[in-house]
Amino acid sequence: MSDQNNRLTEYALGILDKKTAATLKVEIESSAQSKSALQDIENALILLAKAEQPLTPSEHLRTRIINAVRQETQFSGFIDRLCVFFDLDRKTLENHLTSLNHVSEKTWQIYAFPGTHLYHFDGGPHIAANADCGLVYVEPGQMIAAHRHLGDEWSFVLQGQMKEINGAIYYPGDCIHRPAGSVHALQSVGAKPLVFAAVLIEGLEFVAE
Template sequence: MSDVRELLPLYVLGALDPGEMDQVTRAVSADPQLADELAALEDSALALIAPLTPSPDVHARLLSSIGAGPYELYAAKMARLYDVTLHRSRELLGLIARKSSWETPLPGVHLVHFDGGPAYAGADCGFVKLEPGTAFPQHRHLGEEVSLIIAGRVRDRTTGRIYGPGDEIVEPADGEHDVICEGDEPCIYAARAMNGISIAGAPVRPSRNLP
């Protein structure tokens, strides 16, 4: 057994040949004390490894590399909404988790802008995030606007209707409204506004600087 104990540190480091690995595995399975010694060595080895925390951008890209993360459910709807491929839709949904994607033009109102596909090249496309109790300002649609609720609940203060995740809001050209975030969690929705919107009579068009 003393020979096996000498092999334990090398077992933890993965430095044994297959025959020696099997020898240690059988010995540990048969001896609880030896198993405890191996566990203690493994804990010590893990403590020597400094954990690496990825930057927010790297973290978001890692999430997008495995799909749209928690928003995968909306990937197909997003693809249709913006006339983009499913792969591109997942990339766009990955922007939600990237803090550097967002700009904050007003307190409690955060925006991400991006280009739609060929069918919506003239539309303003992006995500809107509202903090709890925050309203997106009263605005007029210069063309049809379609919004897809992704997280939280929003209330249209013109109609009083409340929308939740998966709901779509379709507003005609020249219509006016404002929406407010209901509940205790932020609200996120994807919006496609043909020809943009105007606030207080002034057209509002975003700058696009995201991939």
């Protein structure tokens, strides 16, 4: 199930921490789609609580569940390119991509920057030993502040839209190279969270405003 549906379910059950619940409440109140999804989840939970025997979900709910499960393969069109990007075999890469089904503290570095979550893993043998490889998840509207790259960085957009401070916007399938010494900031724009793959050499340092 998608991370958003998981969060809505946890919200409906009242098991989110106060900070996350408050943030999600604002998102729900500003999105008719999220309100509808939450209502469906709450209705399903009520039916489950009252049921004395297995239930057959409504066609609408069944479709929503099926679409959520399909999140596991939402990046299937990029897998071959990502295998080259990270120098990893298909199975290993697909295992890493499943982490996007549920962004949690078990596997992710949560709130590395405001609204930004990081998932780290090792690249293949042809990736530089000092490279930091992984996935970056930036919630809509959030930014990664201006920073300088100490080495080269490659980013591959998988979902959402990445807007640079120079106004350039990158979309799923775009691959961006930033050379050592380059300075930039980026923002997640659009309705969906920004998700991109990254290979970062030598790290980065934030630039004082």
